[in-house]
Amino acid sequence: MEVNCKFNTKCNTLSENNCPYRELIGGLMYLSVCTRPDISYALSQLSQFNTAFTKDHWLAAKRILRYLSGTTDYGLVYVKTGNLDISVYADADWANDLTDRKSYSGFVVKLGGSTVNWESRKQRCVALSSTEAEYLAIGDACKELCFVRNFMNEIFGKQFVCKVYSDNQSALRLLEVKEYCHRKTEHIDIRYHFVKDLIKNNNVITEYMSTEHMIADVLTKPLSRIKHLSFVKELCLQKLGL
Incomplete structure (x- = not known):
């Protein structure tokens, strides 16, 4: 997300037919829970507007897709160290x-x-x-x-x-x-x-x-x-x- 980005509900909502917003957020949420903590905050914010999303929310969701497109080879790495702290x-x-x-x-x-x-x-x-x-x-x-x-x-x-x-x-x-x-x-x-x-x-x-x-x-x-x-x-x- 952009630095200092803030959302509110005081804008006109978009039609669900034009933007599959909830479907996109649901798919991204799966990634966030399983292997991509780096998008957790953005999705936590955007998922609050599943029933009243605006163009700003839709563009922010697409921004996450662009970020993921550039980091498709990223994943959680676990190294054997013998340390169980x-x-x-x-x-x-x-x-x-x-x-x-x-x-x-x-x-x-x-x-x-x-x-x-x-x-x-x-x-x-x-x-x-x-x-x-x-x-x-x-x-x-x-x-x-x-x-x-x-x-x-x-x-x-x-x-x-x-x-x-x-x-x-x-x-x-x-x-x-x-x-x-x-x-x-x-x-x-x-x-x-x-x-x-x-x-x-x-x-x-x-x-x-x-x-x-x-x-x-x-x-x-x-x-x-x-x-x-x-x-x-x-x-x-x-x-x-x-």
């Missing part, structure tokens, strides 16, 4: 959506340095600050992290300690606060506070990572070409050399 990169873009002002969350789960899961979607509630948006993103990421961790614990019969990376130091400090509910967090849904238990039980270690190296950024907003391709490489999405 589990890590997750969580990020959020505050008040991203122009319609309801909800934020976007994105996370990437890596196992042994290889990408095994990812997600890009709009948050369920309105965040009152960027700190809160990042806090909610970490909570969503850790739910998926728990599944991967439990799966690995069952296979290998040992406890894995996972690392969670965020580029928001305020959200990380909020996780360090012992109280589960205080003046600044009493309005946050209680289900997002379970991360504190993971940290308390030494199941998860949180660490700061600068925005320049936060690969989950590609799942929360449109980026420049150079930055986008850099993060795509960090997602282990590379030319397969077939």
Whole structure:
């Protein structure tokens, strides 16, 4: 997507007969879920307009096709390293959506340095600050992290300690606060506070990572070409050399 691209529903919709928009989004969604995390954010945005799409949405969808046409030989690469460390990169873009002002969350789960899961979607509630948006993103990421961790614990019969990376130091400090509910967090849904238990039980270690190296950024907003391709490489999405 173009940098700073924003969509709204205040435009005239197109006829479904002229543009098979939903069919195109459905086909692209299959790629996004299976092997192409690099288009997840764009599809998460465009899929919200399946029943009220405009010319701008149609052109944005065709832009994804052109991008895929130039990267048809890209795929997720897994390398045998003997390293089974589990890590997750969580990020959020505050008040991203122009319609309801909800934020976007994105996370990437890596196992042994290889990408095994990812997600890009709009948050369920309105965040009152960027700190809160990042806090909610970490909570969503850790739910998926728990599944991967439990799966690995069952296979290998040992406890894995996972690392969670965020580029928001305020959200990380909020996780360090012992109280589960205080003046600044009493309005946050209680289900997002379970991360504190993971940290308390030494199941998860949180660490700061600068925005320049936060690969989950590609799942929360449109980026420049150079930055986008850099993060795509960090997602282990590379030319397969077939």
